[in-house]
Amino acid sequence: MANFSGKGIKTGLLSGYLAEIEELTVIQPLITGKGDKVVIPALYDWRESIDRPGAIDIRHIRKLFELRDFSRLIPDQSIIYGNNPKDSTHIRAAVANDGAFLVAYLSVGQSIKVVMRKISGTKVSATWYNPREGAFSSAGEFNNTGFVTFTPPTSGIDNDWVLIIDNAASDLPELYKRNL
Numbered sequence: 001m002a003n004f005s006g007k008g009i010k011t012g013l014l015s016g017y018l019a020e021i022e023e024l025t026v027i028q029p030l031i032t033g034k035g036d037k038v039v040i041p042a043l044y045d046w047r048e049s050i051d052r053p054g055a056i057d058i059r060h061i062r063k064l065f066e067l068r069d070f071s072r073l074i075p076d077q078s079i080i081y082g083n084n085p086k087d088s089t090h091i092r093a094a095v096a097n098d099g100a101f102l103v104a105y106l107s108v109g110q111s112i113k114v115v116m117r118k119i120s121g122t123k124v125s126a127t128w129y130n131p132r133e134g135a136f137s138s139a140g141e142f143n144n145t146g147f148v149t150f151t152p153p154t155s156g157i158d159n160d161w162v163l164i165i166d167n168a169a170s171d172l173p174e175l176y177k178r179n180l
Helices: 011-020 055-067
Strands: 030-032 037-042 072-077 093-095 101-106 112-115 121-128 135-143 147-150 161-167
Touching: 101 112, 112 161
Parallel strands: none
Antiparallel strands: 030 037, 072 093, 093 101, 101 161, 112 147, 121 135, 121 161
């Protein structure tokens, strides 16, 4: 879930992911920024990257953000209540621009205490997303007040999770019923 943390996607995938972008007409082994300065080196040509182990991870990320519009997300670390160390356990979070949903990436399946008022509505529905397998599971429904601590189904290295919390009154599809 490099979209949140800058980590988590296996090496060599970026060029493979870029190959899916229809508007991309030239694919280079290096991605450049202003003034053609190299900003992200691609370790493999996109054709080779398609068969790399992490290519599946991109499919799962894509599926998640097809169900929850990535373009509506605004990074918001104030969603997280309490200590959030700047190490491998750092949690990244974002909320939809209209408050309809929020997403938090937990790199090692650690618990997260959420400031509930960041989401619109009086009731919310929470869902766990396993980015390694592309599977959803319900985390329950809650009143949208105060703070709620969420603990993923598993924890530890190689047990990253995404928490999605939706305004229960929204017209967003129920995620846990959409396993891949």
